[in-house]
Amino acid sequence: MTTALIEAVDVSRRFSRKLDYAEKIANLFGAGLEEKTVHAVDEVNLAVYPGEVVGLVGESGCGKSTLGRVMAGIMPTSGGEVRWQGKALTSLEGAEKRSMRLSAQMIFQDPMSTLNPRKKVIDLIGEAPKVHGIVKGREMRDYVASLAERVGLDATYLDRYPHQFSGGQRQRIGIARALAVKPKLLVCDESVAALDVSIQAQILNLFMDLKREFGLTYLFISHDLGVVKHICDRVVVMYLGRVVESATPDELFDNPKHPYTQALIRELPSVTDRRRVFTPIKGEIPSPLHPPPGCHFHPRCPMAFDRCRVERPALKQNSAGHVSACHLNDLPANEIKNVAAEPAI
Amino acid sequence: MTPVLDVKNLSTHFMTRRGVLKAVDDVSFTVGQREIVGLVGESGSGKSITGFSILGLVDPPGRVVSGQILFNGEDLLKMPPTAMRTIRGKRIAMIFQDPMMTLNPVLSVGTQMVETVLAHDKVSRAEARQRSRDALGLVGIPSPEERLDSYPHQFSGGMRQRVAIAIALLHRPDLIIADEPTTALDVTIQSQILFEIKRLAGEFGMALIWISHDLGVVAALADRIMVMYAGKIVEAGQVDGVLTEPRHPYTSGLLSAVPAAVPRGEPLRPIPGFAPSPLSRPSGCAFRDRCARATEICATEPMLEIAADREFRCFHPHLGRAA
Known part of the structure; x- marks a missing residue:
C-alpha cells in the first residue's frame, strides 16, 4: 500500500477561552467558572493518497475548515498528529519543513479577503516563488504570465489590483x-x-484540468454535496467535529449508512426532483461548546436508541472503502425497523 | 381572479458617475393570489432590485424611472409615502438574506415584534405581545414565551431566519417578498425553513415571491419561475415546463452548468464568458456574446414571445426538449 501524501492520525483541535481577570476574581469568591472549550475537531483520522480528490462535507460549525487548516499545516493540533508522506509534521525541520510548507497550499472561499488589496496581481502571484527561489526576479513576469494564462486570466491584467476583478477572476x-x-x-x-x-462550473473544470496536468492531490472542503459528488474520488462526512461516514461518491449516494448522511442527501435540493414535500430532520446543530454525549447526532436522529445516548460509535467498515460511525451497524437489519418505529424522544 | 401584484414595464436605474446603470430594465410580471413565484438569476441580474422596487426601498442614486406596480389594483408608485407606509410591512412583507442585518441587535426580539404590531394596528401592548408569541410559535420556535425576551445574537442562524419570517407574518400580508432567505443556511436547516414557509403560505393564502440563485430550491418550492438576466426577465413560465424544456439558451445554460447535469467526473458545461458589466451591456440581447445560437439578428432587441404558458425573449429559442 502506498504511503498517504498527508494523513491525520487521531487529530483533535480544541479552542478555549481563558478566564479574564473579572472571572478569576469571581472564582476566588467561589463562582466556579470554567474555561470554555470548543472541540472543533475530535479525534479524526483521515488519509489522503497521492492523486486522490477527497471531499470533506458537513454543515457550518462541524469542524471541516479547522481540519483543513490543520492538515495544510497552518494550524497546530491540540492532540494527535498530522503526517506528511509518513513523517509527523512536528518532526520536520529545515529544508524538509520548508518543502512541505510549499507543497501544501490552500485556496479559500472569499478571495477578496485573502488577496492584499494594495498589491498588484503580479506581486500577489509572484512574491512567493521569488522569495523561495523558484524563479529569479527578472523571470518573474514571464512565470506569472504563464501561470495566469493557465488559470484563464488575461496576462495583460497583471498590473491591476484585486478590486478590479470579478469574483470568478479573483478566485483564479x-x-x-x-x-x-x-x-x-x-x-x-x-x-x-x-x-x-456558471462561474462555479468554470472553476471546477479548471480544478480538474490542473489535477491532470500537475498531478495534484486535493482536499476539497465544501458544504455542497452536489459539487463534491461530481469531482471527488472519496467523500468524508463530518458532524460536530467527528467523521461520521466515508465512502466513494456513488456508494455514499446509493447506500448511505449514517442517518445524518441520509438526511443530507434527502434534503439536497435538485432541479430534476420536483418533490413538493420536505421532510426535514428536526432540531438544530448542537453547540460545539456543549456537544451531546454518546453519538453527537442522537438528539436529531429518528433512529436513536439508548446506546446512542451514552456510547460514542466507532468508525466501522460496512464494505470495501465504506466506513460509518453508527450503532445501527451492529444491529441486524430487521431490528433497525423496530428501533425506527419507536417515537424519538 | 385579479392578481395580487401586477408589475408593468418596471425600470429601475442607478444614476452613477460612470453612467446610467439599468438594474431593472422593462420588467413585467404578475403574481396571482396564493401563488409562489420563484425569481432566479445570477448576482447582478437585478432580481433583488426588482424586489426592493416593489416595496419602494430603492435608495438614491437608484430610482424607479418608469412603469407601474399594481398591488390589488392600486399603483404603488403613485402612492404618497404615508400611504406606502401602511402597506409596507402590513400588506406586503419582506424577508432578507441575512436576518442579523435586519434585526436590531440591542433590542429583544419581543420588543421588535411588538413594535411591528403597534406600527399598524391599534391594539394594547399585551395583545401585541400575545400576537408576537403566537407568530413565533407558528414558525416552529420552541418555548416562544421565553424566546420573546431573547436578543438576536442568542438565536442560531436558522432560528433568526424563523424570527424574520414570524415578523413578516405578524400582519398576515397578502404578499411576501423573500430575498435569498435560505442562502446562508445549511442544507438541513434550509429544508426546515422551506417546509415551514410552504406550509404557512398555504395556510394563510399568501402569495410569495421567492428570490434565489438556486434553481433547486425554486424547483422544490415555486409554482412559476421567472429567470432574469442583465436586468430583464428572459424566460417565465410554470416551473415544470421551464426546467424540463427551457426555451431561452440562458435558462438551458444555467440548467446544464450544475454538476448533476453531467455524469460524474466528466467536465462540466459552464456558460462561456461572464455576465456583462451593467454599465456596458451589448445592444440587443444581452446574452448574445455568450450564446452559441446567436446570429446577427440578436443585435436587435428580442421581443417578448408569448406562447401557451410561457414567455421568453429570444430569436432562436430551443424548441422541444433541450439538451
Missing part, C-alpha cells in the same frame, strides 16, 4: 498564487461556494 488569482510554488496538495476551503453557478 487565488488559484494561480497557490500553483506558483509548485504544490502537491491543494486544500480548497469552500472555494466555489460564493460563485454563481
